[in-house]
Amino acid sequence: MYCPEVFAETRSEILRALNQRYPLATLVSMGANGLEANHILLYLAPGE
Known part of the structure; x- marks a missing residue:
């Protein structure tokens, strides 16, 4: 899926x-x- 860079979130703490x-x-x-x-x-397993 295309996601423009301005909308991309890569910080794991925010995603979690x-x-x-x-x-x-x-x-x-x-x-x-x-x-x-x-x-x-x-479901996001702990530590991933």
Whole structure:
């Protein structure tokens, strides 16, 4: 996925805090019957 540099976040402490605060993501893809939305629980293992 293209992410312009101005919007990129690489600081691990910020990404970890974001993941802890909002642990649910929605993956939208094109399937045989059109758009499909799936909810995915995010998990970041300690120390990673």
